[in-house]
Amino acid sequence: MKFAYQFSNLLGTVYRCGNLNFTCDGNSLISPVGNRVTIFDLKNNKSNTLPLATRYNVKCVGLSPDGRLAIIIDEGGDALLVSLVCRSVLHHFHFKGSVHSVSFSPDGRKFVVTKGNIAQMYHAPGRKREFNAFVLDKTYFGPYDETTCIDWTDDSRCFAVGSKDMSTWVFGAERWDNLIYYALGGHKDAIVACFFESNSLDLYTLSQDGALCVWQCDTPPEGLRLKAPTGWRAELLQGAEEEDDEEGEEQSTVRGKAALAAEEQQGKVKYSRLAKYFFNKEGDFNKLTAAAYHKTTRLLVTGFASGVFHLHELPEFNLIHSLSISDQRIASIAINGSGDWVAFGCSGLGQLLVWEWQSESYVLKQQGHFNSMVALAYSPDGQYLATGGDDGKVKVWNTLSGFCFITFTEHSSGVTGVTFTATGYVIVTSSMDGTVRAFDLHRYRNFRTFTSPRPTQFSCVAVDCSGEVVSAGAQDSFEVFIWSMQTGRLLDVLSGHEGPISGLCFNPVKSVLASASWDRTVRLWDMADSWRTTETLGLTSDALAVTFRPDGAELAVATLNSQITFWDPENAVQTGSIEGRHDLKTGRKELDKITAKHSAKGKAFTTVCYSADGQSVLAGGMSRFVCIYHVKEQILRKKFEISCNLSLDAMEEFLNRRKMTEFGNLALIDQDAGVEDGVAVPLPGVKKGDMSSRHFKPEIRVTSLRFSPTGRCWAATTTEGLLVYSLDTQMLFDPFELDTGVTPARIRVALRQQDYTRAILMAFRLNERKLLQEALESVPWEEVEVVSSSLPELYVERVLGFLASSFEVSCHLEFYLIWTQKLLLVHGQKLKGRAGKVLPAVQFLQKSIQRHLDDVSRLCDWNRYNIQYALAVSKQRGLKRPSQLSGSDDEADASDDTLHLPGVRHGDGHGHGQLV
The missing domain is CATH 2.130.10.10 (YVTN repeat-like/Quinoprotein amine dehydrogenase)
Structure with missing residues (x-):
């Protein structure tokens, strides 16, 4: 278990390519990130990446109507059937070709996959266990070019498929007599999206040149007729009818004649174009790239290659508002079930936005590093992660939520090193722009900028344990620069290396700096003795x-x-x-x-x-x-x-x-064309590759x-x-010193007998979380000290680890703090002898307590400032009261503006309010 680290989460990248999906409750957003899928919980402000990966980047994701299943298809055509409830892969499938889109029917019984110029309909996997989860039902032909989009009717009777050949095809999901297929034209560019109207066969089609066509169908969904069976199906039905009695036969013949007469009167399904609208065009660059439609509110959201998106109300095509996200193309759009939130994905910037259009505010705004990340640092309490990238940005991520909450953009070139000070509230970074900067996490600002006498490129940075000395290594001058954090002045320049400085590290205990260089040496510098070289370690x-x-x-x-x-x-x-x-x-x-x-x-x-x-x-x-x-x-x-x-x-x-x-x-044939002497082989040591090549893979x-x-x-x-990567905390059964006499029933018997120590020991031997929580919380708070003193030393570390994990989810904050205090007071001296083994558990405990301290202190400060403000206002009114003797003064006092505090209700309207 000590090295059972499992993939836990993916940060730093929020969207790469593919389509976005909201869950059925509308509170979570599913975003494909490379060859993984991340779920952003917008209500609880958390992100979580599914513990699965495809062989290539994810191309499309289809979500079932009940939100339990998802089909994830990569660029190679490999598909994974995933259970979002248990977060595991249920089935593997290969579609034998590149798939463009996938969509479940609203009733969840079937799903359609478009690949090449065909559409394939499959039976959706059911709740029962099957040998083959994907069973092909029918293949639909019609488009001459690649298919681009799918949309279903609300009753799952028909679906529409758009194509790059500027046509939209309406297919019947069943064997309808009056609708086998219907082709719609009217566009001059590739179809981007098509949408059915709610409870209707009316259709909207959008093309890449910014045109919207409104199509009206002359037949309601109830008017679709099933085709009469032929061949062996007809013979089976005829045999069944012959077995019926004569009276039933007469009734069936009468109904059959009436149905035939009705069919003769009704013709085939026909479409007619009611209107054609055009979006504002600004040249070929502003092409329509993505669209989404909410059928209940009739809200149409369209995204363009210039980063602009429009909100229209259909069918009148009224513009609600138009905004710009960035200058990069919008790759995907999704609307949640209530129609309040709109999600946008920009693959060029790796940007993910969730926009609440009614209040015109962001619900989520996340963006990873534009270029690759090169530096990383953990905060001392483990709550935050700081990253630096080649794009010159420094981002700070919350390890619990998985979100970036601050981005520093002061550097003008790539960041090469990131580190925290011992307090955890200051981030120090080095960059190729010749500066070392210190950022304050209290005020979120760059409060120190360290520079060298001559412009140089810094390749690494380090801060001593006191946080007072900052050092950075130069890549071109082969020197190590030392600054003071308090004054920002350059203290000394350490010379002696004969190659670029590749790494710096301070001794956590002593004031000794180690510097590594390409000159095959590591030098140790004594910070307390005039920064002289104490040792030089020779390397091979x-x-x-x-x-x-x-x-x-x-x-x-x-x-x-x-x-x-x-x-x-x-x-x-x-x-x-x-x-x-x-x-x-x-x-x-x-x-x-x-x-x-x-x-x-x-x-x-x-x-x-x-x-x-x-x-x-x-x-x-x-x-x-x-x-x-x-x-x-x-x-x-x-x-x-x-x-x-x-x-x-x-x-x-x-x-x-x-x-x-x-x-x-x-792959080498095309490369040979532009080189006289053969292929242009990359030089050894090149990290980024040839960015000018026609086909570039990172x-x-x-x-x-x-x-x-x-x-x-x-x-x-x-x-x-x-x-x-983290230790697997979801494993419920991990036996520890287990024997046959330890059962949940005996643990509960010991609790009823108030033998708390024995119950806790047996619960830790079973190591089942619910039993552990029940045993610990059954102890009265006044007996916690006695029980904790009777615990063996071997179990103290496990109790501390359990308390640390419980702080993150439990509401019994004071009770667990009492347990922590008594354990550390009673067993503190014994734990010092095993400091190396107990240190991770204690630091995990400190991280959990520190997070609660930050939350509670912030709330207390807010309440204290509000109370002080209310007292100051009441004193000011009390000083005014004696001078107000006349009725006009009372009226003037009544007309004074009253300040409404959050959470404060005013009793009457004359300034004599009561705090509720």
Whole structure:
């Protein structure tokens, strides 16, 4: 269980491509993010990523009407049937081609998939267990070009399909006699969306050139007639009719004749165009790219390539309002069930917005880094994550909600390093623009800017444990700069390195700075003794990263030859080494002419960090794998695969034979055309790839790794985004010292006998959360001290861990605080001897208590200021009262403006209010 880290959440990226969906209650938004799917809970302000991944980027998501099932289809045509209730994959399916869209029928019995120029209707999976969950019902032909959109009628009798050939086709979901298919034209560009009117066959179609056509059907949905069966179905029905009695036969013949007469009178379904409207056009750039329609309120939302969106009321086509999100195209639009919230996704910026159109306010506004993230830091209490990217932005994320709550944009170039001070309220960042900036998380501002005498590019940053000394390493001048946080003045410039500085780290215990460089050395600088060099550690290759153990007694250095070396900083002696080349397992790039095995020779770990207890080290780099090593044993404990997304480069281990032709690799043929001497092979060490190439795929890599101070989770900045891995907290049964005599019934018997210590011990042996909560909360608060003193030392750490996790969800705040206080007071001295093992549980506990402290203190401050304001106003009126003797003064006092405080009701209208 110690290393059973599972994928927990994906931060830093909120939308990549695909369609957006609201859940059936309208409170949550489902957004595809790369090859994963994230659910944003808009009511509770939380985001959660499903623990599943597809082989390629997600192309479309179909949600069942009851909100229990979802069909997730990637760019390769692979589909996952997912249960949103238990968050697991129920079925795998391959559609044998690229799928553009998928949509469930309103009754949930069928769903339609469009791929190529055809539409396929499948029976939706039912509640019973089936061998094949997807059964093909019928394939519909008609469009000559690729299909683009689907919409169903409310009664699930028909559906419409739009196509790039400028036509819209209406198909019958059943074997209707008067409607097999109907083709609608009238457009001069590709169809973007089509929508049925509520409880009608009337249709709206929108094309890419900004045209809206309104189509009226001469037949209501009830007028659709089932086609008479033929062939073997007719013979079966005829045999069944012959078995009926003669009276029944006479009635059936009379009804049949009446039905035939009615069919002769009625003709086929026909459509006529009532109107054609045009949106405001501003050239070819402002093309219509996405649309959504709410049938109940008749609200049409359209998005354009210029980032503008319109809200219209149909069928009169009245413009409600028009706004602009950004200058990037809107890729997807969704409206929730009540029609109040509209969600927009911009794939160019990775932006996700939820707009409440009636109040004209944002419900959600999130955006990830425009370019890749390169730096990461945990706050000391583990509540926040700070990231820096190549776009020059610094974002701070809440680990509980998964949302970014502040973005700093002061840097004008890529951010290279991010770190927190010991208090957790200051973020210090370094950038390639030649500045090191300090940001205040209380006022959300840049309050310090550190610069060098000569313009230089900073590659890393570090802050000492007191938060008073800031250091940054230069990439071009090979120097380390030291500033004072209080004054902002440059204190000293440390020279001695002969290569770019790649990493800096302060000793957590002593005032010693370690600097790693490409000159194959790590230098230790004494901050207390005029910043002189105390030791120089010689390496066998270029140093890429350096970090101290949490107790400061060991130093880990990652080098270019894929090794991690461990040093004793006091004696400058190497204590161990780990060879990681075989564990990296780099993949083969699309343009590589050599195998993945030989390309691994140039790969290395670029980021290293220690675990909270200091016994393990986490390493990652130019690979999709992250490794956890045991420091003392120098063995690999576990390896995590960050991504399985084949839409990224350097993912495949072997060459794809399907891309091989008689002229060589298909990916290299087009590259050879513009080069005289052959293919333009990327230079070794190039991180970003050739951005000017016609076909560019981002390369998978891990740029930064950090363990949470609580030790229960770790985060990694990758090409996919900010991935968070945590211990599986949803496991209910994890037996601990279990025997046959421990049962839930015996635990409840012990509670009734008021033998609380024995009941708690048995509950921890079963380790079932509900039983633990019942046993702890059954203890009277005045007996908590006695029970906590009688607990064995082995169980104290487990009780502290349970209390820390309970603080996040329980409302019994004071009761659990009493438990925490008594446990720490009674067992505090014993826990000091096992500080390394107990530290993660204590830090997790501190994080939970600190979060409650912030919330309660903020509420208390707000109430205190309101009461002070009310007292000041009442005193001011009390001073006025003696001078007001005449009736006119009373009338003037009655006409004074009264200030209404939030939560304050005024009793009468003459200033003599009562606080309720």
